[in-house]
Amino acid sequence: MFRAATVAACAALTLGPARAAAQQRGWIANVNGGYANGIGDNFEGPGSVSATGFVYRPVGRNLDLGVEIGYHGLGTSTTRLPDLYGPGSTYREDFTWSVWQATAGVRVRPATSRIRPYAAAGAGAYLLRIRDVIEVRDAAGVIIPQYQFRQTDAELHPGVNAGLGVDRLVSLGRLGLGLHARWHGVIAGSGVADFFTVSVGLALD
Numbered sequence: 001m002f003r004a005a006t007v008a009a010c011a012a013l014t015l016g017p018a019r020a021a022a023q024q025r026g027w028i029a030n031v032n033g034g035y036a037n038g039i040g041d042n043f044e045g046p047g048s049v050s051a052t053g054f055v056y057r058p059v060g061r062n063l064d065l066g067v068e069i070g071y072h073g074l075g076t077s078t079t080r081l082p083d084l085y086g087p088g089s090t091y092r093e094d095f096t097w098s099v100w101q102a103t104a105g106v107r108v109r110p111a112t113s114r115i116r117p118y119a120a121a122g123a124g125a126y127l128l129r130i131r132d133v134i135e136v137r138d139a140a141g142v143i144i145p146q147y148q149f150r151q152t153d154a155e156l157h158p159g160v161n162a163g164l165g166v167d168r169l170v171s172l173g174r175l176g177l178g179l180h181a182r183w184h185g186v187i188a189g190s191g192v193a194d195f196f197t198v199s200v201g202l203a204l205d
Helices: 002-025
Strands: 028-038 048-058 063-082 090-108 117-137 149-172 175-188 191-204
Touching (some): 028 063, 028 175, 063 191, 090 149, 090 175
Antiparallel strands (some): 063 090
16 A cells, blocks of 8 residues: 555656646647758759748657648749740640648657757658640730640548658747748658648747
8 A cells, every 4th residue: 555655656756747748838829931842853953932830839858749741832833835836836734743641740858958959850741743835926926825734633632741840030029030940741552642841830838
C-alpha cells in the first residue's frame, strides 16, 4: 500500500508540472506566407507563393499536436514555338502546378527556449492541381480561336511533410514573428513528387 502511494505521488510530481505547463500555454496558432518550389523534375518553373495556417495544442512539456492547412504555388512552365501555324504565328503553352494541403502534425520543442524552435512531421491529404493553357496568335498578334485550349485537372493524393521552424525570433507580446521550413512529399502512382516551402509568419498563443 505504501509502495503504491509512493509511486502515485512520484508520478503526480513528474507529470503535474508538464500538464500544467501545457495547459498554461493553450492553443498555438500560426499564419505564414512565403515561397514554394518543386524538387527535381516533378514540378517545373521558378516556384511561387506559399500560404499556410497552423493550429497546435500542447499535450506535454515538449510536445504539440495539431493540423496544418496550406496552399502552395509551384510555378508555371512555358513553351513557345514560332511559325507553327503559319509564318509569324506564335504558339504558347503554359503548365501551372499548385497544391492544397490538409495534414495532421506533431511538433517537438524545448520547453524552456524563449524563441521556441521546433521539429515537425505530418501526414494527410494533398490536392494536386495542374492547369494547361494553349494560346495561338497570328502574325498580327490576334488570337486564333480554334486553337485555344484550357483545362484544369485535380487529383487527391496522400502525402507527408517534415521540417524545422522557430515561432518567436521576435516577440511582440502574445504575438511572435517566426521562420518555418518544410519538405513535402506527395505520394502519387508514379512515385513521390516533392517540393519545399520557406515562410515567415506570426504565432499567437
